[in-house]
Amino acid sequence: MKITTVGCGYLGAVYAASMASIGHEVLGLDVDQKKVDDLNAGIPPFHEPGFEKVLTEALASGRLRFSTDYSDAEDYRAHVICVGTPQQVDAAGADLTYVHAAVDSLIPHLDDTDVVLGRSTVPVGTAASLRDRLRAAGVNAALAWNPEFLREGFAVKDTLHPDRIVYGLPDDAEEAARARAALDEMYAPMLEVETPVVVGNYATAELVKVSANSFLATKISFINAVAEVCEATGADVSVIAEAIGLDDRIGPKFLRAGIGFGGGCLPKDIRAFMARAGELGVTEALGFLREVDHVNNRRRDHVVNIARRALGGTFTDKRVAVLGATFKPDSDDTRQSPALYIASKISGRGANVVITDPVANERVHAERPNLETAEDAYAAAAGADLVLLLTEWKEFRELDPVRLREVVGTAHLIDGRNALDPETWRAAGWTYESMGRP
Ligand code: UDX
Numbered sequence: 001m002k003i004t005t006v007g008c009g010y011l012g013a014v015y016a017a018s019m020a021s022i023g024h025e026v027l028g029l030d031v032d033q034k035k036v037d038d039l040n041a042g043i044p045p046f047h048e049p050g051f052e053k054v055l056t057e058a059l060a061s062g063r064l065r066f067s068t069d070y071s072d073a074e075d076y077r078a079h080v081i082c083v084g085t086p087q088q089v090d091a092a093g094a095d096l097t098y099v100h101a102a103v104d105s106l107i108p109h110l111d112d113t114d115v116v117l118g119r120s121t122v123p124v125g126t127a128a129s130l131r132d133r134l135r136a137a138g139v140n141a142a143l144a145w146n147p148e149f150l151r152e153g154f155a156v157k158d159t160l161h162p163d164r165i166v167y168g169l170p171d172d173a174e175e176a177a178r179a180r181a182a183l184d185e186m187y188a189p190m191l192e193v194e195t196p197v198v199v200g201n202y203a204t205a206e207l208v209k210v211s212a213n214s215f216l217a218t219k220i221s222f223i224n225a226v227a228e229v230c231e232a233t234g235a236d237v238s239v240i241a242e243a244i245g246l247d248d249r250i251g252p253k254f255l256r257a258g259i260g261f262g263g264g265c266l267p268k269d270i271r272a273f274m275a276r277a278g279e280l281g282v283t284e285a286l287g288f289l290r291e292v293d294h295v296n297n298r299r300r301d302h303v304v305n306i307a308r309r310a311l312g313g314t315f316t317d318k319r320v321a322v323l324g325a326t327f328k329p330d331s332d333d334t335r336q337s338p339a340l341y342i343a344s345k346i347s348g349r350g351a352n353v354v355i356t357d358p359v360a361n362e363r364v365h366a367e368r369p370n371l372e373t374a375e376d377a378y379a380a381a382a383g384a385d386l387v388l389l390l391t392e393w394k395e396f397r398e399l400d401p402v403r404l405r406e407v408v409g410t411a412h413l414i415d416g417r418n419a420l421d422p423e424t425w426r427a428a429g430w431t432y433e434s435m436g437r438p
Pocket of ligand 1: 148149150151152153213216220253254255256257258259260261262263264265266327
């Protein structure tokens with residue numbers, strides 16, 4: 001099938017290469033010439049395990065190319081909206097500028113037999129308004145909503161082997177049949193292996209995505225709230241998570257207490273969901289998400305507070321090593337990163353912060369020039385009065401406590417991700433603190 005993806009960021013580029021890898025002919029469209037040039041040269045614009053291989057193989061197959069020229073979309077049949085929907089600068093709601101621009105750029109090149117598919121995460125009601133936008137421009141292309149659920153670090157796997165596919169179809173039966181036929185053809189290899197397909201209307205499909213992310217965020221904040229109680233009582237949150245996770249109605253995933261969630265999705269999605277509920281007159285229905293957001297923000301400030309206490313009450317002239325800058329391991333994404341928030345806060349209060357991240361040092365250097373970057377954990381920790389582990393990269397989980405102790409000024413470590421074994425670190429002479437564990 002001939003498919004365009006509109007927007008070649010994280011979602012669109014991975015989707016384009018993955019769809020080409022299963023036999024479709026794909027054109028990735030983006031307004032950013034450098035990104036398009038890089039992608040055509042097989043250079044991933046972001047760190048994502050497995051993506052470079054899929055990209056270079058798809059380019060070599062001749063079934064994938066990238067362009068900034070939307071008129072190239074003319075001969076293609078399905079057009080997949082993959083642009084970002086960031087939080088508005090001065091409000092909680094989602095900024096739909098890029099979605100509207102994507103549809104407007106496509107409109108002159110659409111035939112009535114084409115299908116437009118939305119994959120971006122949008123406030124409920126957006127698909128219906130985009131369909132009106134198409135019709136107002138005299139375009140009868142079918143529109144369906146087909147949310148994505150990919151996790152950074154697993155983007156290729158989640159795209160090629162999704163645990164479910166959601167079709168949000170229009171009310172009009174003929175249009176719904178056209179959209180469904182296109183979706184079935186695009187996802188034929190996934191349907192062959194019996195990936196569940198869940199079908200609903202536009203609003204349902206839009207809400208599936210924000211409900212899933214809100215649930216995940218709630219799960220994380222729930223266990224972090226329990227961690228707060230553990231810190232007041234001497235209980236161990238990781239044992240509690242293990243015990244409740246064995247109940248298969250609860251399940252063990254997303255119960256890792258720590259410094260909370262960040263990234264380009266969960267924080268902005270819960271805020272956009274609350275903002276949309278307000279517009280719809282059902283603010284109270286999602287009141288609990290405000291608390292989810294509060295708990296999440298409190299965890300970051302909690303680490304700043306225990307770091308200050310560990311340093312004897314002041315950050316001034318103290319040297320603090322921060323291990324990790326990204327919002328999670330196996331990603332170079334620092335958007336809404338708890339690690340970077342904490343590092344910046346501590347630096348702002350007078351500490352000399354030396355941060356190290358396996359993939360994001362350059363980005364940190366460009367975005368936060370006040371933070372010194374170091375090659376690796378041992379270099380960052382040299383002479384440090386305190387070490388903070390804030391992103392649980394494999395190389396940090398495997399650190400040698402004896403070797404690290406030799407380079408620091410004071411062997412005091414705060415493990416913001418409960419990633420290390422307390423016994424091992426204490427046995428090696430460290431004062432070891434973690435989140436919600438005695
Ligand atoms: C998320 C959703 O998982 C994905 O389905 C959706 O499509 C996009 O948003 P992602 O942002 O890549 O994916 O990250 P995710 O793996 O969900 O982690 C989000 C944040 O939560 C990270 O900062 C992570 O460190 C944190 N987290 C996760 C916890 O603090 N505890 C946990 O138990 C799990």
